[in-house]
Amino acid sequence: MRPDRSRAAIALLALLTLFAALPLRASDAIEVRSAEVKVAGHALKFSVHAYFPADDQMRAALAVGATVNLGLQAVVDRKRSFWFDERVVDTSMERELSWNALSQRYVLKDTANNQQQTFATVEEAVAAAGAIDDWTVKLDAPLDPHADYAVGVRARLRRGHAPNGLRELTFWTRYWNRSDWFTWALSH
Numbered sequence: 001m002r003p004d005r006s007r008a009a010i011a012l013l014a015l016l017t018l019f020a021a022l023p024l025r026a027s028d029a030i031e032v033r034s035a036e037v038k039v040a041g042h043a044l045k046f047s048v049h050a051y052f053p054a055d056d057q058m059r060a061a062l063a064v065g066a067t068v069n070l071g072l073q074a075v076v077d078r079k080r081s082f083w084f085d086e087r088v089v090d091t092s093m094e095r096e097l098s099w100n101a102l103s104q105r106y107v108l109k110d111t112a113n114n115q116q117q118t119f120a121t122v123e124e125a126v127a128a129a130g131a132i133d134d135w136t137v138k139l140d141a142p143l144d145p146h147a148d149y150a151v152g153v154r155a156r157l158r159r160g161h162a163p164n165g166l167r168e169l170t171f172w173t174r175y176w177n178r179s180d181w182f183t184w185a186l187s188h
Helices: 003-021 056-063 122-130 164-170
Strands: 031-039 043-051 068-078 086-100 105-110 116-119 131-138 149-159 176-178 182-186
Touching (some): 043 149, 086 131, 105 122, 116 122, 122 131
Antiparallel strands (some): 031 043, 068 086, 068 149
C-alpha cells in the first residue's frame, strides 16, 4: 500500500472509531411517533411515522460508501387468557439509504419492490423513510372479530454493506439502533 493511501486509511479508521465512541443523545434516538392499522378483509394497512436521526455516524457511513438500512417491524398478537399470546403477524419493511457521488444525491430504495427516490439532503431522505402511509400486510385468514389483538411497531437502523475496499477496515464498527415498541390494542 502506498504511504498516502495508508495515511488515508488510518485517518478513516480514526474517524470511524471516534464516531463509534460518541454517546447517543436523547434527540438522536430513533422513535415511532405515531402508528395506526386498519383491518381490510385479509389485509392490514399500516400508517407509521417514525423518526430516524441524521446523525454523524450515519453521515460518516454514507460518506465512505456504505448503505444504511432503515426498517420497520410490525407484530400483531392474539391475546389469550390462559396461555401465551399467539403471534399472528411478524413482518418487516426494509429500505436502504445510500449516497450517489455521481448525482450528488441521497438514494432511498425500497428493498421489496426496488423502487427508489432521490433526495438533496440526508434529512429529507430519512424523513421520507420514516413516513409510511400505505404498508399493506396480507393475512392468511381474516382476524377473529371476537378476539383481542395487540399491535406493536418499532423502527430500526443498521449500517449495511460497505464497498469491498472498506470491509476490512469497517467490519468491527457496529452501527445499529432500534426504537422502543409503539404498542396499542387493535379495535375492529
